[in-house]
Amino acid sequence: MLSTVIPIAYALVSLAFLMSFWRLLRGPDAPDRILALDTLYVNTIALLVLLGIHLGNAIYFEAALLIAMMGFVGTIALCKYLLRGDIIE
Amino acid sequence: MIDILLSLLILTGAIFTFIGSLGLARLRDFYTRLHGPTKATTLGVGCLLIASAVYFSVRDEGVSLHEVLVTLFLFITAPVSAHLLAKAALHLKVRSLTPTLKNSDDTPAHL
Numbered sequence: 001m002l003s004t005v006i007p008i009a010y011a012l013v014s015l016a017f018l019m020s021f022w023r024l025l026r027g028p029d030a031p032d033r034i035l036a037l038d039t040l041y042v043n044t045i046a047l048l049v050l051l052g053i054h055l056g057n058a059i060y061f062e063a064a065l066l067i068a069m070m071g072f073v074g075t076i077a078l079c080k081y082l083l084r085g086d087i088i089e
Numbered sequence: 090m091i092d093i094l095l096s097l098l099i100l101t102g103a104i105f106t107f108i109g110s111l112g113l114a115r116l117r118d119f120y121t122r123l124h125g126p127t128k129a130t131t132l133g134v135g136c137l138l139i140a141s142a143v144y145f146s147v148r149d150e151g152v153s154l155h156e157v158l159v160t161l162f163l164f165i166t167a168p169v170s171a172h173l174l175a176k177a178a179l180h181l182k183v184r185s186l187t188p189t190l191k192n193s194d195d196t197p198a199h200l
Contacts, residue, residue, distance in 0.1 A: 005096040009103035009137075016110035016130075023113050023122075031178040032119055038170055039113055039126040042134055045159065046106050049137045053099070053144050061141075061155040068159055072166040079173035083180050 006054050013050060017043045034078045041071030091147055098140035105133030118186040119178050127171040135160055 020043060024036035045064045052060035077087050112125025138156040145153035 001092045001096045005099050009099050012103040012107040016107045019110040019114035029119060029183050031174055031183055035123060035126060035174055036113065039110060039130060042130050043106060046134050046137050049141045053141055058145055058155065061159065065159050068162050072170060075170040076173060079177045082177040
């Protein structure tokens with residue numbers, strides 16, 4: 001059961017990844033591109049979690065945690081730049 | 090039994106992640122696009138992380154708490170980044186498709 005579900009989940013998350021990437025390339029405004037980057041890092045966390053279940057290795061969570069933290073900081077920094085024209089005032 | 094639960098959680102998570110990105114790619118203006126990733130994708134990744142927590146708790150015969158950390162972090166940060174993105178978009182006057190309230194004449198009576 002699990003061995004049939006995991007490839008389907010891989011395919012769905014990869015498609016989600018491609019669609020977010022399309023929005024990153026196309027997005028008409030800067031906030032669209034930032035939102036696409038935000039979605040890309042959340043999708044990366046999903047892929048890493050799936051990889052962890054597939055390979056039965058818990059070490060991937062350290063990477064997922066790091067990506068979650070760094071992605072949040074990156075999104076906040078970019079939004080702050082758009083809002084104020086500066087990141088650290 | 091655990092196998093069925095895990096499969097259900099993984100499938101739900103993957104489908105919600107997909108729907109979130111579909112919303113991001115297909116919806117028509119920025120303010121509606123903001124809904125997809127911040128709600129559907131967060132729920133999808135939450136489902137996947139619960140599946141992972143169950144999987145490693147059953148396999149290693151001990152409660153696995155790494156996933157709870159990631160889940161907590163993601164659920165706290167998603168609304169904050171969505172709020173800041175909306176603020177940035179309003180500041181840059183990103184075009185919206187719905188008619189906005191420009192002056193007090195447009196304000197509905199019940200407000």
